[in-house]
Amino acid sequence: MIGAEALGMSNAEAAAREIALRHNFTEIRIPALERVELFARSTGETSDVVEKQMYSFLDRDEAETAVALRPEGTPGVVRAYIEAGLDRSAPEQRLFYSGPVFRRERPQRGRYRQFYQFGVEVFGRADPACDAEILVMGDEVCKMLGLAAACTINSIGDAVCRPAFRAALVEWGRANFDRLCEDCHNRIDRNPLRLLDCKIDAKLAESAPSSLDYLCDDCRSHFETVRRLATAAGVETTINPRLVRGLDYYTRTAFEFIAEGLGAQSTVIGGGRYDGLVEAMGGAAVAGIGFGIGIDRMALALEAAKQLRPTMPDAVMIMLGDKALAHGAALARTLHRERLRIETLSPERKLKALLARADKLGARFAVIIGEDELARGVVQLRDLTLGKQREVAESELAAALAKSD
Ligand code: HAM
Secondary structure (H helix, E strand, C coil), X not given: CCCHHHHHHHHHHHHHHHHHHXXXXXXXXXXXXXXXXXXXXXXXXXXXXXXXXXXXEECCCCCCCEEEECCCCHHHHHHHHHHCCHHHHCCCEEEEEEEEEECCCCCECCXXXXXXXXXXXXXXXXXXHHHHHHHHHHHHHHHHHCCCEEEEEEECCCCCCHHHHHHHHHHHHHHCHHHCCHHHHHHXXXXXXXXXXXXXXXXXXXXXXXXHHHCXXXXXXXXXXXXXXXXHCCCCEEECCXXXXXXXXXXXXXXXXXXXXXXXXXXXXXXXXXXXXXXXXXXXXXXXXXXXXXXXXXXXXXXHCCCCCCCCCCEEEEECCHHHHHHHHHHXXXXXXXXXXXXXXXXXXXXXXXXXXXXXXXXXXXXXXXXXXXHHCEEEEEECCCCEEEEEEHHHHHHHHHCCC
């Protein structure tokens, strides 16, 4: 990623960080390399991510530990949370993290083998108000970036009601066996929920059982409250009964934010609740919920939505002669401290070439200093848009550049 796309990624990360801080989340740094076992036990052995997409290898240590480049952030956060003893000493935590993740996928626009995620995780809050707050955060990140994105949501039930739903899916899969693709044949017994989001069998899946018809009273009331509170806070949610998410740990709420105008890889945020995960990983019975933002995809969405303005310098500085060069370096430093975006140009090129360069950079002003200006404590300030030049005292320069529009 270079130029506008890299800028889009930085903007997306900065917005996500800002929103996380406003909601009183604290940062956690997690390793990119973890044991394979961690992901097998959490992301799930039957998930595509673990089964097919993980970059794993045997470490050359004595135990020949099987390690993997993380395919997602949640398991590492859960591991760190338990290892720090927080599940027992201070279970309620709000954490955010950011960094590269790796999945061996078929690369295409918006789907990469190394991509970046910004994630948030909340532990110790089983109440639906927390789900709604998480949805608001996703919505706020999109709004802050000027991105139109729709929030789709589903509830996939919990340990009480999921078994019946799962059984119904297995039964449906067996009844439709001959019409299902080969991958789905394997999914029927191993991971029947994935029958619902198969790209190949999408049409057929419309006739599959819906999780919403199987929810127990607690899950139903949780789901309704999440949607009601989200609506009250200004986030419209649309139910997608086929939204099951590809990772095995989810319970109850599952959601995705879909950006407009992105084509196939349009899910920019995915997340959900994972109430049994901390306990399954050896910790206390603590609820969890979070989301991951696909930073690369967010950048593509921003570009498609024309929300990326290329960054232009406020001014370039052109110093003519050795004395002006030495003085100009110090002057540039004071302007940088005023938060102005200034590029000093090469002293080895002619004025005409330098002005052409300034134009190419899209600078509004050129600040020109020669021996004469230096002696009088002034600069020539050339407005490159209007084509006008005037003399400005050095002491007035920062102010003149700052109120350029
Ligand atoms: P995920 O849906 O697998 O969830 O990934 C989150 C986001 O990462 C996706 O919505 C998408 O924007 C982006 N993404 C996924 N794969 C790729 C790829 N190959 N190339 C580019 N972007 C991609 C998780 O990873 C969960 N850990 C989210 C979570 C946190 N759930 C609860 N807490």
